[in-house]
Amino acid sequence: MKRALGVCYYPEHWPEEMWARDAAEMVSVGLSWVRIGEFAWSRLEPDPGQFDFDWLDRAIETLGGAGLRVILGTPSATPPRWMLDRFPDMLAVDATGHPRTFGSRRHYCHSHDGYRDAAAAMAARLAERYGKNPHVAAWQIDNEYGCHDTVLSYSAAAKDAFRNWLAQKYQSPDALNRAWGNVFWSMEYSDFNDIDLPNLTVTQPNPSHELAFRRFASDQVVQWNAAQAAALRKHTDKPLIHNYMGRVLEFDHFAVARDLDIASWDSYPIGFLSDRLEASPEYKARYLRQGDPDMQAFHHDLYRAMNAGRWWVMEQQPGPVNWAPYNPAPLPGMVRLWTWEAFAHGAEIVSYFRWRQAPFAQEQMHAGLKRPDDAPAPGTAEAAAVAAELRDMPDVGIAAAPVALIFDYPSSWAWNVLPQGADFDYFRLIFDAYRALRRRGLSVDILPAETSDLSAYKLVLAPGLGTLPDPLRAAIGQTTCLLGPRANLITDELSIPMPMGPNLPGLKTTVSCVESLPPGTARPVTGGGAVLHWHETLEGDAETALEMADGAPLMVGKDGLHYLAGWPDAALWDRVIDLLGLDLTLEDLPDGLRLRDTATHRFAFNYSPDTVTWNGTSIAAADVVWWPL
Amino acid sequence: MKRALGVCYYPEHWPEEMWARDAAEMVSVGLSWVRIGEFAWSRLEPDPGQFDFDWLDRAIETLGGAGLRVILGTPSATPPRWMLDRFPDMLAVDATGHPRTFGSRRHYCHSHDGYRDAAAAMAARLAERYGKNPHVAAWQIDNEYGCHDTVLSYSAAAKDAFRNWLAQKYQSPDALNRAWGNVFWSMEYSDFNDIDLPNLTVTQPNPSHELAFRRFASDQVVQWNAAQAAALRKHTDKPLIHNYMGRVLEFDHFAVARDLDIASWDSYPIGFLSDRLEASPEYKARYLRQGDPDMQAFHHDLYRAMNAGRWWVMEQQPGPVNWAPYNPAPLPGMVRLWTWEAFAHGAEIVSYFRWRQAPFAQEQMHAGLKRPDDAPAPGTAEAAAVAAELRDMPDVGIAAAPVALIFDYPSSWAWNVLPQGADFDYFRLIFDAYRALRRRGLSVDILPAETSDLSAYKLVLAPGLGTLPDPLRAAIGQTTCLLGPRANLITDELSIPMPMGPNLPGLKTTVSCVESLPPGTARPVTGGGAVLHWHETLEGDAETALEMADGAPLMVGKDGLHYLAGWPDAALWDRVIDLLGLDLTLEDLPDGLRLRDTATHRFAFNYSPDTVTWNGTSIAAADVVWWPL
Amino acid sequence: MKRALGVCYYPEHWPEEMWARDAAEMVSVGLSWVRIGEFAWSRLEPDPGQFDFDWLDRAIETLGGAGLRVILGTPSATPPRWMLDRFPDMLAVDATGHPRTFGSRRHYCHSHDGYRDAAAAMAARLAERYGKNPHVAAWQIDNEYGCHDTVLSYSAAAKDAFRNWLAQKYQSPDALNRAWGNVFWSMEYSDFNDIDLPNLTVTQPNPSHELAFRRFASDQVVQWNAAQAAALRKHTDKPLIHNYMGRVLEFDHFAVARDLDIASWDSYPIGFLSDRLEASPEYKARYLRQGDPDMQAFHHDLYRAMNAGRWWVMEQQPGPVNWAPYNPAPLPGMVRLWTWEAFAHGAEIVSYFRWRQAPFAQEQMHAGLKRPDDAPAPGTAEAAAVAAELRDMPDVGIAAAPVALIFDYPSSWAWNVLPQGADFDYFRLIFDAYRALRRRGLSVDILPAETSDLSAYKLVLAPGLGTLPDPLRAAIGQTTCLLGPRANLITDELSIPMPMGPNLPGLKTTVSCVESLPPGTARPVTGGGAVLHWHETLEGDAETALEMADGAPLMVGKDGLHYLAGWPDAALWDRVIDLLGLDLTLEDLPDGLRLRDTATHRFAFNYSPDTVTWNGTSIAAADVVWWPL
Ligand SMILES: [Zn+2]
Ligand SMILES: [Zn+2]
Ligand SMILES: [Zn+2]
Incomplete structure (x- = not known):
């Protein structure tokens, strides 16, 4: 499929007389897609029930007439102020019990049925009007679920919905008590209506309680998205898309994706380096203007797994952003690099955010392809360069990668609820593994834990996978697999399974003890490398492939299946890959x-x-x- | 008295068919005591007024029949969910005004009379049934007062009780205004009912107000405990015990102890090193798997002072715990070492927490003597080794120590309320002194400030003792005493006394100025060592024993009584001990x-x-x- | 004018029999002014409507009779407890929605009309009684506006007042929507009563919304102060004063000053070094007992600009304070040094805080000139030394400085609301510039942005000035001026102006891009020095005076007007001053x-x-x- 470029545009921010010129210029830069509308509710329905679609009709006509394909957003991330008069209890509530009020965006609780229905009704109305419009080629539902920590809400609506969810799942309080082990500390319930959300407790609540709440909260996002998807599909057959974020783990993106056609994400390499990566100040200084060399690729590979390979970058950073702790400008060339990297990982579309920097409101310091005074910003030339290169390029087809990495949102929740060590974070562990593979020049596929066929891969890693599903367990024999650290050590309810894990087929090893380690206490491994953060004691007669300096087994197994009992540092990851990647071509790449x-x-x-x-x-x-x- | 081992056990967590085997195995390991019941309310009274003691009858019979002596806990730390329907206002409230809700444990306010009475009634009911049971050899009331910061509550119940407490203590608002100096900033009250709890004020409240609240809060714990003690004593003459924690200072343990027979505490050496000690990362790395070399001994010596030498370790860490920031495993041998250390300091019983690791709920990652799958964890063998050694050992009698250290909870509150420097912490100061003595090989007795006889000791230290009580003042002449820094500088109401302190008998020295010092500004002392954190200027013609590099007196006095005007670093503590410990045998011990x-x-x-x-x-x-x- | 010394005194804290002796001793030390009464409301009106001025009559008579001139404070910073019965809603509310309660001071919301009127009525009553009293030579209104973060309040009273303020300013919701760019994220309002205070939003509120709230909050302080000023002026013609603090920026002191006659401030050099300055631990250790060498001078120069050169130090630190993280004692000599420094910068009066250290309540550890036991503290001798030196000294007249620095409170609010980089702070930037000038031996005048005449200066700096007012723009040609970094880049409403800034007369340069930089990423400048924290890209053909190592222009302009596109480190500031200060005598001073x-x-x-x-x-x-x- 031919790759293409796009841009995010807000006709409602600019005088109508600029629209046609903007559209023509987009085309001349080489852009062919334009996303609009996703924050425009107050202009589409200025007062309750008073709709004004005329301006949007004209905007779509102007953009489409210039040759652009329109992605139309549903505006549910920004309910107008009057919506609060209708639903005063629609706001999310934070973990300390404070409402999260109007004045920015995403001010709604996913569990509020009234607002969910109102949002779906608005989506239906838009689809009725534009569902068959020849210029509208795709739909975006809402915007960046989970951004600003908006998945977990402690509102009354969430509490009611959680109780219903629990009643559905467990059928009786006794079943729930048994599943959670509520006999511990006399936490037993006799009525679902006695169960609160797991905030404000004196000390840590039951991890099973917390994990249930995390699953529930993810389900609420799925249901929220599904409501709009259903509303749209009644009136359109164009693809439905959501734009995910980077390192947002509070809902299961695979589950949301089931109601969509294409995955997309918003790629802000420099912002993410600054605000959501563990790295030393020296490392961050080195990549200050480029972003982390693996962060974008990771998310490309992750979101490629959502909808059978169909995925986009819906928002691509084109210059400095406004929201990270520090906001430097990209090194010249990086906008082109990021764009090509997305295409190389299979993106169909890369769409820049945004066309012209707005001179007002929250994002006034967020660069666009154009400056607020309409002069071109540096990103324009780089986008144009990619557009020219794309014209000369044969199509960029996706190839299956030789290596796969399992990524599982519920595992992230489980270890977040029960980290057992201040530095144990699922994303961090997975990202270390991903980085280790990429440093050796490997292309990687990311797979959900629901996977049942591994035969296409020469190596599959599943660090930190809380619970090994049966189909994946059955597939393990198909290729070389590495599980661990901390894999298959818990039940679905976040308790310790019997027999104790990892309990892998044909691998006689049991984790008899786990330890979390503070910085500065790395444990050496015979032959080089060390274990950081997390270390397990293995018991059993599985063959030892790597051992600790004190002789304890660290990696056990042979042939197809290995288990790794610690969190490797970079040198140890290299050794693990060397040992397991005999069929792979491993490179030794220059730094970066x-x-x-x-x-x-x-x-x-x-x-x-x-x-x-x-x-x-x-x-x-x-x-x-x-x-x- | 012959020392013995025990273990904490939760029959309600396991199928009844396991009980007998568990009991037999405990005996075979060499354990002779077992604590049960302290979190089992929801199984003892599943619905209000519906009691079920049958299972507990059987559990006690099974354990006792196997030869174990039972410590039975009152379950008041974990009121069942239905208790909240009865007393919706029983929850504690945090300093920002948020209730601390159901879902873990200790979800009650010590000032709530209704729940206090309900808890005492449950204790009475248990004592009625088991008070004369031959297998029940001791009682534990509640569990770990103060754990999870549960002494200070800002509930409506606490506010009412505080007003009553103030009215009792001061009799008139005018007396209170004078005692607190409320003329300052127009804080005067004309009615006790106008006095709020000292939270949410614009800036620091009157320290006297805060200290009164701290005293009140401690008294509420005492009263809470006394209610259950009284209820139990009506029906049993077995010893009553509470299990204190490490470095919990919010209530006066000496005062609680007056209603009990034996003190006990819960010793988690590795968890405490990780979560509640000031030390460099390098120091913590060195002792990562052993715990701090003085922390356990300190608490042994402290709690030995509570009930005429009768004290236990009710919970002994047997492997990794789940609640510290980092949770490594003990170095092989440490479980035995900790156990013997307790006995050497005079413990009658050391009881491990817990028998078998629970596979569910909050503490599922907390090791027991046995693994969740019933295999023995490493702690079992070490406990068995101690049991064997105990059999071969003549009894371990307590000897009086040559040195005493005064420990005073109200001083801790006073300096917490009025630190005057970010690093001034009473426990830290005391612990530095204790560590300094122990590095020289000394055994130490800890004494309350109410002490009136020091004649058994060759040296007595009282750093940070806010107010010197008259009986202790009278005893000072009996031996060599060192007061300071910051000793006898405040009144009971936390104001500056006249004459200004330290005002010691025969020692002509006055603290004319105090200074708090940031890290990196240590002040050198002539001859070696330095002053950290805190430095006082002395005035008067007392003889100088140590002086600052600038010539100012640092330690003054002669013969019996000295005053130290700064917080010593380790080298200076050594010099102080050398100077004052002429009658002591001082060792130079290897590190650790x-x-x-x-x-x-x-x-x-x-x-x-x-x-x-x-x-x-x-x-x-x-x-x-x-x-x- | 002859300079003089004073002291703060609290007759209500001491037995009346001490007053006369205290007064006599003040005079003998060489003090001639005494401030009293500012926290004494509970003694002036113990019960609502029950006034007791007798003691104050006697205190004034005693002090005045001894030859002291009295500054009488209005007691509105400490409303008595009964005021809350009258106005339960008078309390300020913090940003999380919690009331800020009684128990310390400043427990009121500036927007509460009822309490504002009550405070003004009290001021009127005092002025009626003492307005013509020959001993009362000046008035202080309230105390330290903004101390303890008391400018921003999120109370219901503030919300109502804010809505009215907005309605006054914008006249229609549409005008407000346009001014703020509320079309962004559908934040449009149709009614002023729909607009909340900008707290508790899901993510950052509209910066224009926040800036409006900041302006409003400042106006509320101005109005609050004006109410008492008006009340006092009806009955007295003595000068009215307020005592400002150090680095309190939440209200526009220039605006408050318009209702007053003399500015004053409370100078706590060692406390401020400890609690409100960015500096390395090594730097703070070096100046531990002296305070920062520029902090006092900066505020002297700032407050000198408020009332045509008339300014005082109302409270001068005389020894250790109680409120900073660390509270060491001044190096011997510093009290004298600070006092002389104030006089050298033009202070009319330097008044020490306080006469005698109070032995009770919040400030019991705050040193006075005298100890709690009435012995002289070290400050007394230093004050007496200054008094003696003053007698021998010809009058200290103020000379105009050769250099001026523009200081603008709204710029501080703007960059606080929209920092665009974690380390961008207006005061920090201004203070760096001030320090750079002072290191070269320069005396500096500070000017408000409303300035329209720069002809007296050889050099004027305006770093970080958000918006250049027209009169200042017109004055720029009068001398050598340096604007930037971040100067004239925003509109009054905190949006990006067209044309984009700095848009300076005759200087063809546009900031096309801005970047914020984390620590450790300084960018080198050709010839020496580096840019920290903030860097702008300049476009246009203005002449380059300094350039980055990569050739980009850093400082542009010639002759009169230059623009600086980055935040200089100390070495770069030196070079900038060398380049622009050709007419100045530049020194090379020893450190400190x-x-x-x-x-x-x-x-x-x-x-x-x-x-x-x-x-x-x-x-x-x-x-x-x-x-x-
Ligand atoms: Zn709150
Ligand atoms: Zn415990
Ligand atoms: Zn003050």
């Missing part, structure tokens, strides 16, 4: 260089601030090069 | 080694991760050795 | 030495802990020397 193979090409992306040489080619900082395969 | 003399033996405990040599003996890491005296 | 020129003398203040030599003179630590000019 990353590869990605498509069906036809090998791409190299230089995230480092310096020129590097690889494969006989000198690659400048922020440059991307490719070779036919 | 500690001694303790009983009536018959000298024990040495190696907390360091390395083998050390002392007294001609090589002592392995985590080993304990003893010699007859 | 500062100069100040009066009309007749050059003063040198040694803040360093070591003796320094300058101008051929050896100056001891904490010493001050002067030479006739």
Whole structure:
């Protein structure tokens, strides 16, 4: 499929006389898609029941007439002020019991039926009007679920919904008490209506209680999204999309994706480096203007797994953003690099956020392709360069990767609820593994835990997978698999299973003890590398593949299946990959260089601030090069 | 008295068919005591007024029949969910005004009369049934007062009770205004009912107001405990015990102890090192798997002072815990070491927490002597080793220590309310002094400020003692005493006394100025060592024993009585002890080694991760050795 | 004008028999002013409507009779407890919605009309009684506006007042929507009563909304102060004063000053170093007992700008304070140094806080000139020394400084609301510039942004000035001016202006991009120095005066007007001053030495802990020397 570029645009922010010129200029830059409408509710329905679609009709006509394909957003992330008069209890409530009020965005609780229905009704109304419009080529539902910590709400609506959810799931308080082990500390319930949300407790609530709430909260997002999807599908057959974020883990994206056609995400490499990655100040300084070399690729690979390979970048950072602790400008070339990286990972569309920097309100310091005074910002030329390169490029087909990594949202919730060590974080563990694979030049597929076929891969990793589902367990024999650390050690209810884990087929090993470790207490491994953060004691007669300096087994197994009993540092990850990746071509890449193979090409992306040489080619900082395969 | 081992057990967590086997195995390991019942209210009274004691009858019979002596807990730390229907206002409220809700434990306010009476009634009911039961050899009231910051509550019940407490104490608002100096900032009251709890004020409330609240809150715990003690004593003459925690200072344990027969505490060496000690990361890394070498001993010595020497370890960490920021496993040998250390300090019983790791709920990651799958965890063998050693050992009698340290809960409250420097903490100061004594090989007795006889000691230290009580003042002449820093500088109401302190008999010195010091500004002392955190200026013609590098007096006095005008670093503590401990045998111990003399033996405990040599003996890491005296 | 010394005194804290002796001793020390009464409401009106002025009559008579001139405070910062019965809703509310309750001071919301009127009525009553009293020579209104974060209140009273304020300012919701850009995220309002205070929003509220709230909150303080000023002026023609604090920026002091006659402030050099300055621990250790060498001078110069040069130090730290994280004692000599420094900067009066240390309540650890036991504290001798020196000194006249620095409270609010980088703080930027000038030996005048005449200065700096007012813009040509970084880049409503800034007359430069930088990522400048925290990209053909190592323009302009596109480190500031200060005499001062020129003398203040030599003179630590000019 031919890749294409797009941009996010807010006609309601600009005088109507600018629209046609903007549209023409978008086309001349080489953009062919435009997303609009997702925050415009107050202009579409200024007063309750008083609709004004005329301006949107004209905006779509102007953009579409210029040759652009429109992605139309449903505006439910920004209910107008009057909606609160209708539903005073629609606001989310934070964990300390304070309402999260009007004045920015995402001011709603996913459990409020009234607002959910009102949002779906608005979606239906839009689809009725634009569902068959020839210029409207796709739909975005809502905007960035979970952004600003908006999945977990402690409102009265959430409490009621949680009780119903529990009653549905457990059928009787006794069943729930048994499932959660509520005999502990006399936490037993005799009525579902006695069960509160797990906030404000004296000390940690029952982890099973918390995990149930996390599952419930994720389900509420799924249901919320499904309501709009159903409303839209009645009137349109264009693809439905949501734009996810980076490192938002509070809802199961795989589950939301089931009601959608295409996954998309909002890629802000420099913002994410600043505000949501564990790294030393020196590391962050090195990648200050480029972003982390693996963060974008990780999410590309993750979201590619959602809808059978169909995915977009809905928002691509084109310059400095406004919301991170520090907001430097991208190194010249990075906007082009990020764009090509997305295509190399299979994106159909990369859409920049936003066309023109708005001179007002919360995002006035967020760069666009154009400056507030309409002069071109540096991103424009880089977007245009990609557009030209795309014209000359054969299509970028996705190739299956040789390696797969299992990613599982419920595992993230489980370890968040019961970390057992201040530094144990599921994303961090997975991302360390992903980074280790990528440093060796590997392309990676990310798979959900529901996977049942691993036969396409030469190596599959599943660190931190809380509970191993039966189909995946059955598939383990198909290839070389590495589970652990902390894999298959809990039940679905977040308790300890019998027999104790990892309980893997043919692998006689039991985790008899787990330890969390503070910084500065890494444990050496015989032959090099060390264990950080987390270490397990293994028992049983499984064959030892790696051992600790004190002789204890660290990695056990042979042939197909191995279990790893600690969190590796970078050197140890390298050794693990060397041991398990005998069938793989492993590279030794310069610092900051990353590869990605498509069906036809090998791409190299230089995230480092310096020129590097690889494969006989000198690659400048922020440059991307490719070779036919 | 013959020392013995015990364990905490939860029959309600396990199928009844396991009980007998568990009991037999406990006996075979060498345990002779078992604590049960303290969290079982929801099983003893599943619905209000519907009691079910049958299972407890059987559990006691099974355990007792196997030869175990039962400690029965009153279950008031975990009121069942239905209790909240009865007393919706029984919850504690935090300092920001939020209720601390159901869902874990200790969800009650000590000032709520209704729940206090309900808890006492439950205790009475248990005592009626089991008070004369031959297997029930002791009682535990409630569980870990103060754990999870549960002493200070800002509920309506607490406010009412506080007003009554104030009215009782001061009799008239005018007396209170004068005692607190409320003329300052127009804080005067004309009615006790106008006085709020000291939270949510614009800036710091009157320290006298805060200290009164701290005293009140401590009294509420005392009264709470006394209610159950009275209820129990009506029906039993077995000893009454409470299990205190480590470094919980919000209530006066000496006062609670007056209603009890035996003190006990819950000793979690590795958890405490991780979550409640000031130390560098390097120090914590060194003692990661052993715990701090002085923390356990300190609490042993502290709690030994509560009930005429009768004290137990009710809960002993047997492996990794679940609640500290980092939870490594004990170094092999440490469970034995901790147990012997308790006995060397005079414990009658050391009881491990818990028998079998529960596979569910909050503490599912807390190790027991046995694993969740019933296999023995490493702690079992160490407990059995101690049991065997105990059998071969003559009884471990307590000897009076040559040195005493005064410990005073109200001083801790006073300095917490009015620290005058971010790093001034009473426990930290006391613990520094204790550590300094122990590094020199000394055994230490801890005494309350109410002490009136010091004649048994060669040296008595009272750093940070806010107000010197008259009986202690009278006893000062009996031996060598060191007061200060910050000793006898305040009145009972937390104001500055006239004449200004320390105002000691025969010692002409006045603290004319105090200073708090940030890290990195240590002040050198002539001859070595430095003053940290806190420094006082002395005036008067007392003889100077130590002086600052600038010539100012630091330690003054002679013969019996000295005053120390700064917070010493380790080197300075050594010099102070050298100067004052002329009659003492001072050792120079290897790093991490500690001694303790009983009536018959000298024990040495190696907390360091390395083998050390002392007294001609090589002592392995985590080993304990003893010699007859 | 002859400079004089004073002291703060609380007759209500001491037995009446001490008053006369205290007064006599004040005079003998050389004090001639005494401030009283500002916290005494509960003694002036013990019960509602029951007044007791007799004691105050006697106190004034005693003090005045001894020869002291009295500054009488209105007691509105400490409403008595009964005021809350009258106005239960008078309390301020914090940003999380919690009331800020009785029990300390400043427990009122500036928007509460009822309490504002009650406070004004009390002021009127005092003025009626003492307005013509010959001993009462000046009035202080309230105390330390903004102390303890008391400008921003989220009470119901504030919400109502804010809505009215908005309606007055914008006249229609549509106008407000347009001014704020509320079309963004559908934040449009149709009724002023729908607009909430900008707290508890899901993510950042509209910066224009926040800035409006900040302006409103400042106006409320102005109005509050004006109410008492008006009440007092009806009955007295003595000067009206308020005592401001250090680095309190939440209200516009220039606006408050318009209703007053003399500015004053409370100078706590050591407390401020500890609790409100960005500096390394090493720097803070160096100045631990002296305070920052520029902090006092900065505020002297700032407050001198408020009332045509008339300003006082109302409270001068005389020893250790009680409220900073660390509270060391001043180096001997510093009390004298601070006092002389104030005089050198033009203070009419320096008044120490307080006469005698109170032995009770919140400030019992705050030193006075006298100890609680009435012995003299070290400050007394230093005050007496200054008094003696003053007698021998010709009057200290203020000379105009050669350099001016623009200081603008609304700019501080704007950048606080929209920092765009975690380390961007207006005061910090201004203070860096001020420090850079002072390191070169320059005396500095601080000017408000409303300034329209710069002709007296050889150099004027305006870093961080959000919006350049027209009169100042017109004055720019009068001398050498440096704007930037971040100057004239926003509109009054906190949006981006068209054309984009800095848009300066005759300077063809536009900021096309801004970047915020984390620590450790300083950007080098050709020729030396570096840019920290903040960096702008300039576009246009203005002449380059300084450039980045990568060739980008950093400072542009020539002759009169320059723009600086980055936040300089100390070395770069030096270069900027060298480049622009050709007409100035620039010194190279020893570390910690500062100069100040009066009309007749050059003063040198040694803040360093070591003796320094300058101008051929050896100056001891904490010493001050002067030479006739
Ligand atoms: Zn709250
Ligand atoms: Zn416990
Ligand atoms: Zn003050």
